[in-house]
Amino acid sequence: MSATDVFAPAKINLTLHVTGQRDDGYHLLDSLVVFAPVGDRLRLTPDGALSLQVDGPEAAGVPSDGSNLVLRAARMAGQESGQITLTKQLPASAGIGGGSSDAAAVLRALGRDVPPEQIAQLGADVPMCMKPRPQRVQGIGEQLSVAAIPSLPALLVNPRVSVPTPSVFKALRDKTNPPMPETLPKFADRSDCIDWLATQRNDLQVPAMMLTPAVGVVLEALHTLPGTRLARMSGSGATCFALFDDTEAMRFAEISLRAAHPDWWIASGLLGDQVQKSAPSMATQEA
Ligand SMILES: C[C@](O)(CO)[C@H](O)COP(=O)(O)OP(=O)(O)OC[C@H]1O[C@@H](n2ccc(N)nc2=O)[C@H](O)[C@@H]1O
Numbered sequence: 001m002s003a004t005d006v007f008a009p010a011k012i013n014l015t016l017h018v019t020g021q022r023d024d025g026y027h028l029l030d031s032l033v034v035f036a037p038v039g040d041r042l043r044l045t046p047d048g049a050l051s052l053q054v055d056g057p058e059a060a061g062v063p064s065d066g067s068n069l070v071l072r073a074a075r076m077a078g079q080e081s082g083q084i085t086l087t088k089q090l091p092a093s094a095g096i097g098g099g100s101s102d103a104a105a106v107l108r109a110l111g112r113d114v115p116p117e118q119i120a121q122l123g124a125d126v127p128m129c130m131k132p133r134p135q136r137v138q139g140i141g142e143q144l145s146v147a148a149i150p151s152l153p154a155l156l157v158n159p160r161v162s163v164p165t166p167s168v169f170k171a172l173r174d175k176t177n178p179p180m181p182e183t184l185p186k187f188a189d190r191s192d193c194i195d196w197l198a199t200q201r202n203d204l205q206v207p208a209m210m211l212t213p214a215v216g217v218v219l220e221a222l223h224t225l226p227g228t229r230l231a232r233m234s235g236s237g238a239t240c241f242a243l244f245d246d247t248e249a250m251r252f253a254e255i256s257l258r259a260a261h262p263d264w265w266i267a268s269g270l271l272g273d274q275v276q277k278s279a280p281s282m283a284t285q286e287a
């Protein structure tokens, strides 16, 4: 039988408002999420017992045992056989949902009906990664609604410092912050969308910068690039994104950033574009 290839795109939180905290400690969110044409790749081959091999430029430190979200998702879907190869392109613990997107990609590939409550048990980011398209995410990550966002030329930048999500939530002082407007604006064009995004927030950015000063260094570097319209952190960090008016401005900024910071993980491409299953167009560079 033939192998199945799936693409697990990076998730970017364009906004991330923390609006409250539940009794169980989980935080209530209001977030605008898009996906990038850079991501991990998975190959599922139907032979043998269920197994996982992890390779690729970002494989170091990613577990290949039963704790990997890929195996947890496959088992949750009732899969008992087949070899899975996970090729990591996304840095781990980076705020771009690497493991969550991998888990969602496996569930998509297996095509079994797994109840949403079970999918959410794999991680708060997994439900939003099931259908990688622009969406508004509320609740603790389980309430999803489709959003209309123009494609956004972006740089994604990680300073190669991993940030554990729980410590960033813990370091957030004010847990109750304003949500996004109940109805999101209808954006006339890309520029209008970026202007509006600039009025919104990522409430985890300040605590992440306090815990991990490298986040502030990345944001400063992105702010000073030519053509940056908006720079912000994604998720709980440390990956940050910068948005540009067009792909030319994005590429120009990318060249300058790569020259200044050859040790950073840098990717570029159109956020929110229909993510291609097998032909991602985002360029990445290894350290
Ligand atoms: C920050 C985001 O990436 C935004 O999209 C997500 O909320 C986090 O998603 P995730 O990494 O899949 O999160 P999980 O693996 O479910 O949770 C990791 C830890 O983050 C904290 N957490 C996560 C989600 C949430 N709504 N409230 C939380 O407080 C909890 O301490 C939890 O133990």
Ligand SMILES: Nc1ncnc2c1ncn2[C@@H]1O[C@H](COP(=O)(O)OP(=O)(O)OP(=O)(O)O)[C@@H](O)[C@H]1O
Pocket (backbone or CB within 6 Å): 061, 062, 063, 067, 068, 069, 070, 086, 091, 092, 093, 094, 095, 096, 097, 098, 099, 100, 102, 103, 125, 163, 165, 235, 236, 237
């Ligand atoms: N498939 C996987 N890819 C990466 N890490 C994984 C995977 N499965 C389990 N992990 C473990 O999960 C941890 C978090 O990794 P992940 O890349 O999902 O980051 P994250 O920053 O929590 O994502 P986000 O907060 O945006 O959902 C890693 O330290 C790793 O030990």
